[in-house]
Amino acid sequence: MPDRSMIHLDRVTKVYPGTVDPAVEELTMDIQEGEILVLVGPSGCGKSTTLRLINRMIEPSGGHIFFDGEDVTDVDPDKLRRRIGYVIQQIGLFPHQTIGQNIATVPKMLGWDKKRTAERVEELLDTVGLPAAEFRDRYPKELSGGQAQRVGVARALGADPAVMLMDEPFGAIDPITRDRLQNEFLRLQSELKKTIVFVTHDIDEAIKMGDRIAILGERSVIRQIDTPERILAYPVDDFVDDFIGSGSTLKGLNFERVSGLALSSYPTIKVGEAPEKGLRAMDEANREWTLLLDREHKPLRWLRRTDLQRGAGDMTKRGQHIRAEVEPNATLHDTLEEMLNESTGMCCVVDNRGRYQGVVEISDLTEVIRRLRTEAKEHYDALETVS
Amino acid sequence: MDGLLSWFDYVASNLDDVWEATVQHASLVLVVILAATLFSVALGVVVQRHSSARQVALSIAGIFLTIPSLALFALFIPLVGIGNPPAIMALFLYALLPILRNTVTGLDEVSPAVVESARGMGMSSRQQLLKVRLPLAWPVIMAGVRVSSLLVVGIAAIAVLVGGDGLGTFIQGGLTRLGLPGSVESVWVGTVFTVLLGLTLDLGFAAVQRLTTSQGLRI
Numbered sequence: 134m135p136d137r138s139m140i141h142l143d144r145v146t147k148v149y150p151g152t153v154d155p156a157v158e159e160l161t162m163d164i165q166e167g168e169i170l171v172l173v174g175p176s177g178c179g180k181s182t183t184l185r186l187i188n189r190m191i192e193p194s195g196g197h198i199f200f201d202g203e204d205v206t207d208v209d210p211d212k213l214r215r216r217i218g219y220v221i222q223q224i225g226l227f228p229h230q231t232i233g234q235n236i237a238t239v240p241k242m243l244g245w246d247k248k249r250t251a252e253r254v255e256e257l258l259d260t261v262g263l264p265a266a267e268f269r270d271r272y273p274k275e276l277s278g279g280q281a282q283r284v285g286v287a288r289a290l291g292a293d294p295a296v297m298l299m300d301e302p303f304g305a306i307d308p309i310t311r312d313r314l315q316n317e318f319l320r321l322q323s324e325l326k327k328t329i330v331f332v333t334h335d336i337d338e339a340i341k342m343g344d345r346i347a348i349l350g351e352r353s354v355i356r357q358i359d360t361p362e363r364i365l366a367y368p369v370d371d372f373v374d375d376f377i378g379s380g381s382t383l384k385g386l387n388f389e390r391v392s393g394l395a396l397s398s399y400p401t402i403k404v405g406e407a408p409e410k411g412l413r414a415m416d417e418a419n420r421e422w423t424l425l426l427d428r429e430h431k432p433l434r435w436l437r438r439t440d441l442q443r444g445a446g447d448m449t450k451r452g453q454h455i456r457a458e459v460e461p462n463a464t465l466h467d468t469l470e471e472m473l474n475e476s477t478g479m480c481c482v483v484d485n486r487g488r489y490q491g492v493v494e495i496s497d498l499t500e501v502i503r504r505l506r507t508e509a510k511e512h513y514d515a516l517e518t519v520s
Numbered sequence: 521m522d523g524l525l526s527w528f529d530y531v532a533s534n535l536d537d538v539w540e541a542t543v544q545h546a547s548l549v550l551v552v553i554l555a556a557t558l559f560s561v562a563l564g565v566v567v568q569r570h571s572s573a574r575q576v577a578l579s580i581a582g583i584f585l586t587i588p589s590l591a592l593f594a595l596f597i598p599l600v601g602i603g604n605p606p607a608i609m610a611l612f613l614y615a616l617l618p619i620l621r622n623t624v625t626g627l628d629e630v631s632p633a634v635v636e637s638a639r640g641m642g643m644s645s646r647q648q649l650l651k652v653r654l655p656l657a658w659p660v661i662m663a664g665v666r667v668s669s670l671l672v673v674g675i676a677a678i679a680v681l682v683g684g685d686g687l688g689t690f691i692q693g694g695l696t697r698l699g700l701p702g703s704v705e706s707v708w709v710g711t712v713f714t715v716l717l718g719l720t721l722d723l724g725f726a727a728v729q730r731l732t733t734s735q736g737l738r739i
Contacts, residue, residue, distance in 0.1 A: 190640060215642035225637030229655045229734035239641050272736030288641075298640075 138199075139296060139328040140164040145186055145196035147179075156182045157353040159196065165345075166295075167326040173339040174349035174356075175376065183353045184298050184332045188217045201295070215239055218289030218297035218327070222304040224281050226273040232258070232284050233269035239291040257287040260321065279310040286318065290325075299331045303338070315341060336377055340365070340384055348373050362388040366502075367509030382502055383466060389501055391468055391482055392461035396491025399479075401426050404433070404448065408441040415441075422477055425452065430488040432458065432481045458483055461490065465501060468493055523704070530705035538690070542713050545686035548676050549721060552608055553669050556615035561661060564623025565649065574624055581617040589614070589675050593682045602683030607676065614675055615668040622664025626657025659737055662729035666722055673718040677710060687714045 140163070147157040156179045164170045172180040185191040187198060189210040197206045205213050226235050233254045240250045258265040261283040273281060282302065289297055303311045319342065322329065333339055339346045340361040347358040350372055357364055357373045365385035368374040377384075400414035400423040411423045415438060423441065425434040425448055436452035443451065457475035459468050459482055472480045472495065482490040531538055560581075567574040584592075592613065596606035630653050638652045654661075680688035687710045694706030730738075 188640065190636075211642045211644050213642070214640055219637065219640035221633060221636060221640070223631070223633030223636075225631065225633035225635075225640075227634060227638070227652060227656075229652075229736045231736070238643075242642060242647070272734075274736060285637075288637075291641075 137166045138163040139166040139201055140187060140330070141199035141202075142187070143197040143199065145183075145193050145198060147182055147186060147191060148194045155194070155352055157186060157193075160353050160355070162347065162355065162358070164328055164330055166328050168344040169322065169329040169331055169342055171331045171333060171339040171343035171346045172349055173333055173336055173343075173346055173376075174353075176334055178349045178351055179353035180332045180334075180349050181300055183349070184300055184330055187330060188214050188219060188298055190214075190219075215242055215292065216294055216296070218291075218294045220285050220289045220297065220299040220302045222301040224285040226276075226281055226284060226288070228273050231270050231272055232263075232276075233265075235273070235284060236288045236291055238288060239294075243292055245292075253291070253293075257290055260290070261287045262317065263287075278306050279314060282306060282314060283317075286321075295328055297327050297329045299329060301333055302331070304333070304335075318342075337384070340387075348376055362505065363509045363512065366505040367513060369513065383469075385502070385505060386465040386469060386498065389465040389505070390461070391459055391463050391465065391493060394465075394493060394497055394501065396482055397494065397497065399424055399492040401489065402436070402441075402448075403430075404428060408443075408445060408448070411436065411441045412438065422479070424481070424489070424492070425449070426489050432483065432489050435477050435479075453477065455481055457481060459493075460485055465498055469495075469498060527705050527708055530702055531709060534709070538709060538713060541685065541687045541689055541710075542717055545673070545676055545688075545714070546717055546721065548604065548607065548611070548679060548684065548686050549669060549672050549717075552611040552615055552672050552676075553665060555608075556612050556668060557619055557661075557665055559612075560616050560619035560664075561623050561654075564620050564627065564661075565654075568624050568627045578617070578621060578624070581613075581620050584613040585617050587613075589678050590681065593678055597682055604679065604684045606682045607679035607684035610682075611672050611676055611679075615672050618667040618671065619661065619664040622660050622667075623657065626660030626664075627653055629660065630656045655734060656737070659729065659733045662725065662732070666725045666729070669721050669725055670718050673714060673721060677714055687717070 142160050142162045144159045144161055145157060146155050146159055148155045160183060172183060174180050182191055186193050189198070189205075192210075193206065197204055199205065200213070200216075226232075227238075233251075236254045236257055237250045240253055245253070254269060255265040258268055263280060263283055268280075268284075273284070276284065285302070289299075303314050306314065315338070331342055333342070343361055345359060346361055346364055348356045348364065350356045356376075357369045362385060364373065365377065365381045365388075368377055368381070374381075398418075400411065400418050400420050402408070402411035402414070402423055403426050405428075415421075415423050421437065423436050424432055425436050427433050432455050433449055434452040435455060436448065440448070440451040453476065455475075457471035457480040459471055459480055461482060461484065468480050472478060472493070478495055480493045482493060484490055563577055567577045589610065592610040593606055596609045600606050600609065634652060634656065635648060638648045643651065676686055677688035677691055679686050680692045690706045690710030690713075692710075694703045694708075694710065697703040697706070
């Protein structure tokens with residue numbers, strides 16, 4: 134990702150008339166081109182206000198907003214908003230217009246000709262997975278919640294804005310549909326590479342959607358802003374720690390993959406080989422188990438010392454069936470899940486053709502967690518030294 | 521039975537006059553409704569978001585409705601003389617409340633999320649009003665127009681007392697000659713044709729309401 138600031142907030146402040154305490158206090162923040170920055174925080178922390186300050190739905194009381202290097206604090210807000218996609222939780226489709234007319238709203242305001250607008254509508258419906266022929270002439274009342282939200286996203290993308298602001302866009306949708314929409318949106322974003330500011334109160338959604346997460350405290354003060362991995366590994370203070378809640382270590386394992394581990398070598402024996410070979414390997418490695426592989430190098434059974442001591446013969450009936458098996462691209466979270474189901478407490482790693490690659494043990498995971506923490510701590514220590 | 525037959529006889533022998541009075545009555549109503557709609561919608565848009573102003577506007581429009589019609593018609597004679605003008609002015613005041621009230625209610629009922637998204641996409645206040653808020657409030661406004669038109673059709677019969685025309689002429693003519701031949705029939709002609717005109721106008725406005733309301737808003 135090129136490190137180019139797309140949106141720059143410079144000491145932006147919002148004080149509502151009649152109040153003393155600012156809702157947003159001297160917020161300075163950069164949003165890089167092409168990233169999803171998630172604003173997350175407890176309710177009332179001003180995250181929505183912050184989002185709405187960016188497209189000046191709320192006028193800042195102080196500070197400056199830069200948009201692609203241009204100071205937009207005083208430009209015509211309507212013109213500014215036509216350059217920024219905006220998606221809200223309640224979607225707000227125009228019920229009196231067809232889906233096609235809804236999506237064409239901004240292109241029409243920008244004076245696109247009919248042909249170009251129609252093509253764009255078709256393209257966008259296609260992008261969000263709603264066949265144009267079927268949906269273009271329908272009205273919003275005929276859509277399910279998930280479909281309406283897709284149209285909401287398509288409408289925000291109408292004139293291909295570089296920046297999108299999304300205020301809890303999937304907040305009012307049932308968990309299963311929400312998960313699907315989140316995945317679809319991430320896939321879409323991997324192609325579109327928009328600069329996105331995304332507000333949510335749900336830390337899990339923030340971890341899933343964010344390239345970076347800004348955890349906001351009262352008055353929209355940034356408590357920590359970083360990648361989800363680093364925030365999970367190293368919450369800077371109790372506020373952030375409390376907000377992430379329990380299970381942050383487990384959540385952190387979602388970002389690490391088996392392929393990133395140095396797999397420990399493990400005693401193995403092939404079908405047809407002498408049991409003594411296995412016993413010797415176990416002695417050398419000082420292990421309790423050995424892994425039986427077939428002729429194609431695929432894991433078959435876990436064998437104990439006693440299984441081998443029964444002498445030569447058909448070993449495929451001895452020992453324990455292998456329950457836990459993952460491929461290198463599996464996350465460590467999934468790997469742990471597999472391990473918990475395996476009485477040996479170990480997980481076999483196989484390549485995409487099922488051939489044995491190595492074994493993951495619980496100590497490998499604790500090692501990763503320790504490394505993540507150390508790296509994150511070093512990162513923050515280095516930042517402190519600089520400042 | 522005799523009464524009904526003689527009524528039909530009366531209508532048949534005075535067909536031209538009845539038709540002319542009905543057309544006059546209808547045009548009186550339509551002029552009033554058109555003017556009251558333009559005025560009330562504009563006023564409604566202006567006051568809707570200001571709670572004190574809308575209270576004042578709705579109260580005044582309500583007071584107009586409580587002024588006895590006879591008095592209200594007469595009040596305008598010193599200003600504009602006799603004939604249709606005082607009638608139009610009085611009827612205009614009567615027609616305001618239902619349309620004004622429904623305009624305000626209709627605009628209130630527009631989902632804030634819809635307005636928020638319109639604003640968020642960069643629609644100016646004017647575009648939000650003309651392209652989103654009024655089209656969404658329109659079915660409710662038209663319901664108010666229909667109520668006003670029914671109200672005005674009935675009250676317009678009084679126009680005759682200030683020198684106006686319309687179906688009131690048959691009622692008043694009959695009443696002043698009560699007891700003489702054809703007087704009762706005359707009163708009934710005025711009454712029945714006023715009711716029929718009211719129903720016809722309501723059907724007409726219902727059709728307009730349907731044609732001007734987006735398919736996406738129909739239930």
